[in-house]
Amino acid sequence: MPKRSAQARWEGTLQQGKGTIALGSGAFEGSYSFATRFGDAPGTNPEELIGAAHAGCFSMALSMLLEKAGHPPKEIRTQAEVTIDKVGDGFKITRIDLTTQAEVPGITAEAFQKQAEAAKEGCPVSQALAGTSINLKAELKNL
Template sequence: MSEKKASVHWEGGGKAGQGQISTETEALQKYPYGFASRFGDDRKGTNPEEILGAAHAACFTMAFSFAADKAGFATERVDTTASVRLTQQGEGFLIDRIALTLKAKVPGMDEATFQKLAADAKANCPLSKALAAVPEITLSATLVQ
């Protein structure tokens, strides 16, 4: 069993406020975020959707690599991008889509096995399961030779 922690400190109100995100491992330490980094063009801070995308991509990638190992294939290179879309819904917001894009080099693996393992990893990684309320999670998987 594993339990990881992250914390946020926020000062000020809604649009004018500023927050800092920290993680137990200190990978993020008082990392800034706020309205402008979430809804505007501030590239100095992060936002919850970007962090969620990174977490989902990391979890899915690891699940795919483990599945390839179990099937007898060593992954040489696996690159994943997760695009998280936040849309306005009434007075609030909703994450309505996460698009995973996988490019992997797995020597000896055929296309059918690759697509099956990628789809299984998408369905079964812990973050995909936790994000089951997202209406659309897509996967585009490319086997690189």
């Protein structure tokens, strides 16, 4: 199986420093800082990248499960909201809320929910983040 990589560079102190994050594939490189992570400054942050990875992984896992169940999806859209909180002397990702909407011909709402829950539990990113509360809101609809 392939290995994937990413790199980060940080210069300076925690609050005044700055850095860059880059994907090994070259598909993305962005700046990050204390202000992009804990404030509203432009740039990215590790939690945003975790959210993107989780939304992408979940959507692919759900697509696979729906296809195996005989209901290939037309479209799946997933948003991941990652919450970081101060816990004790540090910070912790305490919660990830996945919200997905999918157009899946011929499936019942109950069967769709079952597949969505299975995707949440089975996607590799969910498994890697198992120490974090992961909540799912799945909606079957025509997009």
